[in-house]
Amino acid sequence: xxxxxxxxxxxxxxxxxxxxxxxxxxxxxxxxxxxxxxxxxxxxxxxxxxxxxxxxxxxxxxxxxxxxxxxxxxxxxxxxxxxxxxxxxxxxxxxxxxxxxxxxxxxxxxxxxxxxxxxxxxxxxxxxxxxxxxxxxxxxxxxxxxxxxxxxxxxxxxxxxxxxxxxxxxxxxxxxxxxxxxxxxxxxxxxxxxxxxxxxxxxxxxxxxxxxxxxxxxxxxxxxxxxxxxxxxxxxxxxxxxxxxxxxxxxxxxxxxxxxxxxxxxxxxxxxxxxxxxxxxxxxxxxxxxxxxxxxxxxxxxxxxxxxxxxxxxxxxxxxxxxxxxxxxxxxxxxxxxxxxxxxxxxxxxxxxxxxxxxxxxxxxxxxxxxxxxxxxxxxxxxxxxxxxxxxxxxxxxxxxxxxxxxxxxxxxxxxxxxxxxxxxxxxx
Numbered sequence: 001x002x003x004x005x006x007x008x009x010x011x012x013x014x015x016x017x018x019x020x021x022x023x024x025x026x027x028x029x030x031x032x033x034x035x036x037x038x039x040x041x042x043x044x045x046x047x048x049x050x051x052x053x054x055x056x057x058x059x060x061x062x063x064x065x066x067x068x069x070x071x072x073x074x075x076x077x078x079x080x081x082x083x084x085x086x087x088x089x090x091x092x093x094x095x096x097x098x099x100x101x102x103x104x105x106x107x108x109x110x111x112x113x114x115x116x117x118x119x120x121x122x123x124x125x126x127x128x129x130x131x132x133x134x135x136x137x138x139x140x141x142x143x144x145x146x147x148x149x150x151x152x153x154x155x156x157x158x159x160x161x162x163x164x165x166x167x168x169x170x171x172x173x174x175x176x177x178x179x180x181x182x183x184x185x186x187x188x189x190x191x192x193x194x195x196x197x198x199x200x201x202x203x204x205x206x207x208x209x210x211x212x213x214x215x216x217x218x219x220x221x222x223x224x225x226x227x228x229x230x231x232x233x234x235x236x237x238x239x240x241x242x243x244x245x246x247x248x249x250x251x252x253x254x255x256x257x258x259x260x261x262x263x264x265x266x267x268x269x270x271x272x273x274x275x276x277x278x279x280x281x282x283x284x285x286x287x288x289x290x291x292x293x294x295x296x297x298x299x300x301x302x303x304x305x306x307x308x309x310x311x312x313x314x315x316x317x318x319x320x321x322x323x324x325x326x327x328x329x330x331x332x333x334x335x336x337x338x339x340x341x342x343x344x345x346x347x348x349x350x351x352x353x354x355x356x357x358x359x360x361x362x363x364x365x366x367x368x369x370x371x372x373x374x375x376x377x378x379x380x381x382x383x384x385x386x387x388x389x390x391x392x393x394x395x396x397x398x399x400x401x402x403x404x405x406x407x408x409x410x411x412x413x414x415x416x417x418x419x420x421x422x423x424x425x426x427x428x429x
Contacts, residue, residue: 006206013086016128017042018065025067025094025119032124036132048077048093052084058093060086063131067093069117076247078109087219090131108203108226149260152287152386153268153316155275157301162323162349163291164188165356165366166379167269168197172291172365173383174265175232181332183225183263185255186236187281188271189245193358198228199363206237211348214227220402221258249278256284265387272301275308284311287389290320292345294330299340306341317389320344321382324351346385349378 016038020026023045030040045049047067055064066081068074070292074095085091093106094115105116112134113127152170156163164186171184186194186202189210195202205224209216225233234254259266274281282288288309292298302320309318322337322345338344352375359369367376 002326013059014039014061015040015132016063016065017044017051019044019046019048019054019067020065020094021045021047021067021069025117025287028119028121028427029065029124032121033126035125036128047071048074048081052081053063055081055084057164060089061137062090062318063090063128064089065090065128065288066093067394068093068097071095073378075109078106078111082110082223088135090135092127092131094363103421104200108201110165110223143398149264149266150287150387150389151256151260151268152289153270153282153285153307154268154273154289154291156291157298157305158293158295161291161293161298163289164193164197164269165359166289166291166321166323166382168194168365168385169367169376169379171234171265171267172198172229172368173380174267174387175229176368177380178265178383178387179231181263182192182232182265182267183221183259184228184232184234184236184269185259186234186269186330187252187274188269189237189239190241191383192236192269194234194269197363198234198358200228200234201228202226202234202236202238204237205235207239209235209255210245210247213247215417216227216251216254216258218258218262221255221262249280251280253283256281260284272305273346275305279312282309282316285313287317287386288313288316288318289386290318291323292320294332294334294337295323295326296331298331299337302341306343319382319385319389321345321346322348325349326351345376347382349375390401 016036017031018029020029020043025399026043026045029043031041033043042061044054047070049071051064051066064085068077071077074093078093081091090112091110092115093111094117096117098116103114112131115123115127153164154167154170167184167186168411172180174180175182184194186192186206189206192202203224203226205226208224209220225234225235256266256268268281268285270281290302290305292302306318309316320341320343322334325348327350332340334345334348352373353372355373355375356366359366362369367379370376
């Protein structure tokens with residue numbers, strides 16, 4: 001919970017303050033505060049509105065506990081609180097409303113945690129201890145906390161190939177299984193499904209960024225992104241379809257830069273059409289996952305995209321992933337497909353309609369809802385490859401294929417159709 005409106009240059013912030021509505025909660029809170037070495041007199045009587053009034057004229061604490069019990073519009077009041085909190089303040093809210101939607105909305109607005117009243121001493125102690133550890137952890141903009149960042153773009157060769165499913169699953173894998181701070185950027189501004197796949201509301205963060213690129217900074221990222229997991233945040237949109245995308249792409253570049261500062265891993269769900277309009281989107285991307293299906297159209301587009309990547313994003317490591325592979329029902333054989341794109345398919349994910357439907361019903365990432373399935377095991381292997389791929393030399397990786405001429409002219413895709421089994425004429429009796 002940050003705001004750029006008030007900065008405390010003297011660094012005289014207190015470690016903790018609380019604004020609580022009732023005496024019972026205060027009586028539970030004060031002993032815990034003393035145990036943690038903080039001043040009990042900073043536990044104030046009064047709720048969220050009192051906190052806003054007080055912090056508008058004084059320095060923000062490192063950790064702030066606020067009571068929402070008397071707030072008629074918690075989300076609006078939290079936004080008002082953000083205007084008076086200094087950068088870096090960790091805000092924990094408490095209240096009496098037991099509603100998962102409210103909880104998600106509060107987390108999306110920048111709240112660190114939401115505690116349900118009545119409170120126990122153990123619950124308070126755990127929450128405040130975790131908040132203190134989070135505050136003391138190295139920050140992304142701390143020069144002493146430099147980290148290696150891996151940026152991955154997932155590009156689907158055709159609509160429905162499952163690129164968005166791969167993007168959400170990879171993001172979830174990095175965040176939940178590898179414990180890496182991960183950001184998912186869904187650049188399908190009008191029809192993106194990144195938030196939908198995780199049963200989240202997309203919010204207005206991405207559209208606001210496109211409309212006002214100058215606002216994009218670390219603070220904007222913190223407020224605009226939706227938290228799907230302790231280590232996973234999403235920036236997506238459902239822009240009105242009567243509102244065309246009006247941007248020169250500067251906002252996307254700035255978003256990518258902030259992602260590099262804020263996260264260890266970033267995954268970009270990148271519609272293939274955006275490569276034409278905004279080719280600079282891949283300037284700093286380490287890995288490009290090329291999602292294909294075993295069809296003629298997909299083979300044609302994969303040839304063109306891979307050729308484009310060699311010319312305009314030679315620094316990026318391409319990984320070809322065949323998704324929804326149905327053995328015995330391929331329009332093109334694997335051998336013919338690999339011959340056409342002049343390189344092997346790195347990963348083949350089998351088609352499993354039941355597991356896909358299960359993930360949609362649960363509102364979870366595919367890899368989370370079906371963690372033991374065969375498709376999930378391939379996606380996990382893909383995730384491991386991406387983590388290590390940033391250390392590879394993209395030019396060296398392509399060396400075995402460098403001597404081949406393009407097959408765009410010499411390879412006739414239509415000839416593949418002739419390989420289909422022709423019906424045998426019936427023999428006259």
